[in-house]
Amino acid sequence: MPLHPHHHTSAVKIEVRNLTKTYKNGDVITPVLKGIDLTVLEGEFIAIMGRSGAGKSTLMYQLSLLDEPTDGEIIVDGREVHTLSDREKELFRLHKFGYVFQDYALLPDLTALENVVIPLIMEHMDTAQAYAKALEALRKVGLEHRAGNLPSQLSGGEQQRASIARSIAERPEILFADEPTANLDSESSKNVMKIFEGLHKEGQTIIMVTHEEEYGKLAERIVRLDDGKIIS
């Protein structure tokens, strides 16, 4: 199982070698990531930080297989994932990764509970089991009483908690969070970070992009980027 009772072990979860990402727009070539080397251990909580345009989100998109690197290698659990087909990547994301986006990314036609249920059904879970598991995930983020509400009926903090519930319901091996507190007020941000701390204590591997020092410090390790390179 991906969850562990303690903090990280020494097992390597993700290994990145000489990762580069370059965007082309006509004749204009913009290098965003310039040879990133990074190792993430199982159960580790990493904050990727840096100023705007440093390449934080781009790095996370490569690691989470939402984008394709221009060059370099990404190895997850010993498997070279950058060579997978689109469908294999889709399945990899479904089975192994969880995502928390800056703007919550909940489907507006589905209630909080249904938003959490959808990936579970995709995992071939029967309906009753999926609903039970989704409710359990909502309970974990303190949102079970809002399970039947549509996203439009939830506050920003509640929506982000629903988004976290969706990402952790199937106990992903790695949880990716892209600026999860950027759109939240101070209190909601603290609540979200408490949830991440709790998940980390349970052994969840977390990779979080943030520009807020206060929340970055809550991570076990900070990876700082500047101009597409890791500086510390």
Add this chain to the structure above:
Amino acid sequence: MFSPVNIRVGWYLAVRQLRRASRWTTGLIVFVMLLTFLNLVVVTGFMVGIVDGISNLYRAQQTGDVIISTPKDKNYIEHSADVLAFLKTLPQVAAMSPRYVAGGTLEANYQTRSDINQKANSTGANIFGVDPSTEDAFSHISGFVGEGSFLSPGDYDTAVVGSQLIDRYSFGGDIPGLTPLRNVRPGTKIRVTINGSTREVVVKGIIVTTANSPLATGVYMPAEEVRTLLGRDDYNVNQIAVRLKPGVNASDFANLLRRSGVAEQGVVQTFNEAIPSGVAEVRNTFEQMGNAISSVGLVVAAITIFIVIFINALTRRKFIGILKGIGIDGRAIELSYIFQSTMYALLGSAIGLAALYGFLVPYTAAHPIVLPISNAILVAPVPDTLLRVLLLVVATVVAGYIPARMIVKKNTLDSILGRN
């Protein structure tokens, strides 16, 4: 591909998206589907119904369900009295009308014709000798007499004339070569000539009905007078029209008559067998024209669904990207749009079917639309209608799938970030 789990997820998304969509938007799309369905069924149905309306007029007013007529090599139905007596014993018969039938000429204004070289005011016509009460019970002809009145038992030297034989009603009034009678009204004297025998009669009434009604071109006189004009000294008639009780199969009844020897006296035909072959060809032509017009409506409906689904998918591009991002198969997302468009089509068709068979078909059957050439009804056989429902569903599925596919296959991250 469209695996069971994709179907399950697609259905899950489609149902919730539809349930929580704007009721106005859903109502508008379903309304377009309803109109398309009705366009598919009703245009063709009415065009065929114009021809069937003509056929039904012949059935109701002339042939009945089964008609016994004069064999080609004879001048009348032999042993007509025996045939009529036999028919009266059959419980399937609701009504019947024996008729003397002859081609003849009518002439009007002959009393005021001063010049022998002046063209006579005459026209050809089918002349029916009938028993007034029996004929009226069979064809309800008195209900169509617009001027004057129908024949009564005991009338003598009288005739009721169809509107197409009178210039102020007839299409022929405007067509060179056709010569409907001028200045003829109830009370006008006309000459009726059959086989060289002429009789002067008074016009008692004028039948005012659609041009293609058999009553419109007929002249109805008391049976005894036509028999005399024909020079027939027996009572053998030329035509016996039989209307059957509801539920009796016309083919079975015609076969019964054939087995009973009636076919040896006259030609036994069901209504469908008696229809001239040209009518069936006109029907097919109208049906093809209706289908061609309807197919335009189908294309319009497909384009409507395409636009609706395209806009829907485009505005949800970010969410489609998120679904793909969290691992939902693109096929499941495409299926959700296919299910939605299918439901629009089925809902529109269901309302259309209810309106069609609950109201339009029975209403037009009871109250045909009166057109100059026919009393049109709406013809909508269930198998044909279901085929059109299938066509509509297939068209909307394709129209729903294409835009969904276009959006789903876009790059996942670009969709999430709203990049082009």
